[in-house]
Amino acid sequence: MKTNIRLLFTACAAALVTGCTNLDVDVESQYTEYPTTEIAIEAKMADVYYQLRDAFGRRYMEVQALSSDEYTAVSYGGGWYDSGAYAHPSLHNYTYEDATIDWMGQLTSGITKANKIIAELGGNEAGAAVAPARAMRAFFHFILMDCWGDAPILDHAMAEGETIDRSPRADVAKFIESELKEIIPQLTDEVNTNTYGKPTKWMAEALLAKIYINWPVYTAASVDLYDAATAKNEKLNDCIALCDDIIKSGKFNLGSMSYSKKFGPDNGPQVEDFIYVMPYDTYTAQGMQYGRSRCWKDIKSCEKSYFGMKLSQSGGGYITMTPEFASLFNLEGDQRNNCVIGGTVHVYDPKTYLPTDEIAVDKNGDPIVLTKEITLVKEGDIELGVGDDINGYSQGYRSVKFFVIDDDFKNGRNQSNDLPIFRYADILLTKAEAIVRGGSATNGDTATSLFNQIRSYVTAPIIDHTPSLQELLDERGREFLDENWRRNDMIRFGTFESEFFPHYRGFPTANFDKTRRIFPLHKDILNTNPNWKQNNGY
Numbered sequence: 001m002k003t004n005i006r007l008l009f010t011a012c013a014a015a016l017v018t019g020c021t022n023l024d025v026d027v028e029s030q031y032t033e034y035p036t037t038e039i040a041i042e043a044k045m046a047d048v049y050y051q052l053r054d055a056f057g058r059r060y061m062e063v064q065a066l067s068s069d070e071y072t073a074v075s076y077g078g079g080w081y082d083s084g085a086y087a088h089p090s091l092h093n094y095t096y097e098d099a100t101i102d103w104m105g106q107l108t109s110g111i112t113k114a115n116k117i118i119a120e121l122g123g124n125e126a127g128a129a130v131a132p133a134r135a136m137r138a139f140f141h142f143i144l145m146d147c148w149g150d151a152p153i154l155d156h157a158m159a160e161g162e163t164i165d166r167s168p169r170a171d172v173a174k175f176i177e178s179e180l181k182e183i184i185p186q187l188t189d190e191v192n193t194n195t196y197g198k199p200t201k202w203m204a205e206a207l208l209a210k211i212y213i214n215w216p217v218y219t220a221a222s223v224d225l226y227d228a229a230t231a232k233n234e235k236l237n238d239c240i241a242l243c244d245d246i247i248k249s250g251k252f253n254l255g256s257m258s259y260s261k262k263f264g265p266d267n268g269p270q271v272e273d274f275i276y277v278m279p280y281d282t283y284t285a286q287g288m289q290y291g292r293s294r295c296w297k298d299i300k301s302c303e304k305s306y307f308g309m310k311l312s313q314s315g316g317g318y319i320t321m322t323p324e325f326a327s328l329f330n331l332e333g334d335q336r337n338n339c340v341i342g343g344t345v346h347v348y349d350p351k352t353y354l355p356t357d358e359i360a361v362d363k364n365g366d367p368i369v370l371t372k373e374i375t376l377v378k379e380g381d382i383e384l385g386v387g388d389d390i391n392g393y394s395q396g397y398r399s400v401k402f403f404v405i406d407d408d409f410k411n412g413r414n415q416s417n418d419l420p421i422f423r424y425a426d427i428l429l430t431k432a433e434a435i436v437r438g439g440s441a442t443n444g445d446t447a448t449s450l451f452n453q454i455r456s457y458v459t460a461p462i463i464d465h466t467p468s469l470q471e472l473l474d475e476r477g478r479e480f481l482d483e484n485w486r487r488n489d490m491i492r493f494g495t496f497e498s499e500f501f502p503h504y505r506g507f508p509t510a511n512f513d514k515t516r517r518i519f520p521l522h523k524d525i526l527n528t529n530p531n532w533k534q535n536n537g538y
């Protein structure tokens with residue numbers, strides 16, 4: 001558990017509520033008169049800021065990670081199959097009943113809450129007073145558009161009984177762009193403990209840069225018509241300008257701490273690389289369960305786990321790294337290699353989050369050895385079964401990036417690791433990518449120099465040439481492991497339909513349709529909004 005009590009929780013924690021799945025949510029339910037004190041307003045704002053804490057803590061992560069080449073799901077003797085909720089994303093074979101996509105309502109509810117605040121504080125004309133709520137509204141629209149394509153543009157507090165159709169994805173992207181450009185000058189540029197986890201000017205600029213680097217993806221006539229090989233991006237220089245503003249601000253840097261320390265359970269405002277995060281604390285801001293899904297399944301039975309302590313709770317273990325992705329962690333001296341365990345597993349130091357010389361052993365006292373390759377008990381098994389035994393538990397490499405400590409884990413397997421959403425490292429690699437794609441180099445930076453800033457701070461070998469797009473994609477995979485950007489990157493780079501375990505051609509239920517770049521609308525959303533049509537291909 002974190003020992004520093006953050007200012008952002010003290011006034012806000014009591015106001016947090018769970019989202020709902022109805023666009024027609026009753027926006028009058030909390031207050032008959034809007035609170036006017038700074039603390040009361042901040043408490044209601046917090047209800048918007050942390051709306052996605054639950055989704056980001058598990059379900060959003062599952063569908064992003066499992067649909068990419070980063071991870072796959074396995075089951076153990078039928079356990080953990082959960083009606084295909086995890087196997088379906090791994091095979092791009094989603095259904096409209098999958099639990100991993102049942103969180104759109106949290107987004108629309110968050111937008112409704114933001115619109116309520118904006119209206120009651122005076123509308124868009126209120127400027128800086130409503131800019132944070134508008135930033136969050138734009139962010140929620142971004143997630144909607146990125147995951148489901150066409151989306152409703154919810155730019156006002158809806159009247160009772162009002163319905164709204166989904167707008168084309170390109171229109172949603174342009175709406176978000178317009179919103180962000182208007183509010184960026186109105187948002188605070190302060191970076192301190194009070195702005196940590198809240199929308200700032202830099203968060204909005206990072207979001208807009210993310211939209212611009214993906215502009216051809218989001219403005220294609222339909223999701224299946226985007227072609228990475230021929231796409232032209234008219235927003236590259238705009239993207240570079242935003243990156244430059246963040247870089248020149250001097251507010252962020254790659255930091256002097258080890259790579260592993262950035263993501264440990266004691267991370268927080270001291271991490272200079274974090275532009276925008278979702279804060280977690282196992283007792284006051286629950287929901288982060290990344291360790292649960294990636295743990296060796298039988299880890300509770302170990303007298304001393306590879307996290308350097310005995311754990312009170314079992315691991316889920318249903319998310320394992322694909323062999324293809326595990327092979328990226330092969331650079332000599334790269335600190336990021338320490339975040340991936342494979343082969344003979346070592347015990348980690350629970351203070352430094354780095355491996356020691358001690359070998360981790362299972363309940364029988366035998367060394368834990370993880371295989372990079374994953375072998376299903378039955379070839380073509382759509383449940384991705386590996387067997388409910390030590391051999392099955394040892395299939396696939398694992399991530400220890402979001403390090404687990406028992407003081408946190410014993411509380412429902414929640415964690416206190418804050419989740420970065422936008423990082424300075426991403427800004428550097430985004431600028432490098434924009435230059436490689438044809439944007440104008442600025443401020444003495446080259447794609448090579450930007451790329452080597454990343455390599456240098458993680459003590460990996462630097463390069464002496466302009467990085468190719470493939471090298472940039474690979475580097476993004478290493479740098480942003482577990483941070484939910486891999487699916488987004490693969491679509492932009494044109495590799496989302498490639499082969500990676502178990503998404504192989506010939507596998508019985510593997511799907512390679514380009515329509516799978518977005519998810520199906522969940523059945524609950526369709527039931528609530530009968531005027532909406534299911535996405536093409538589903």
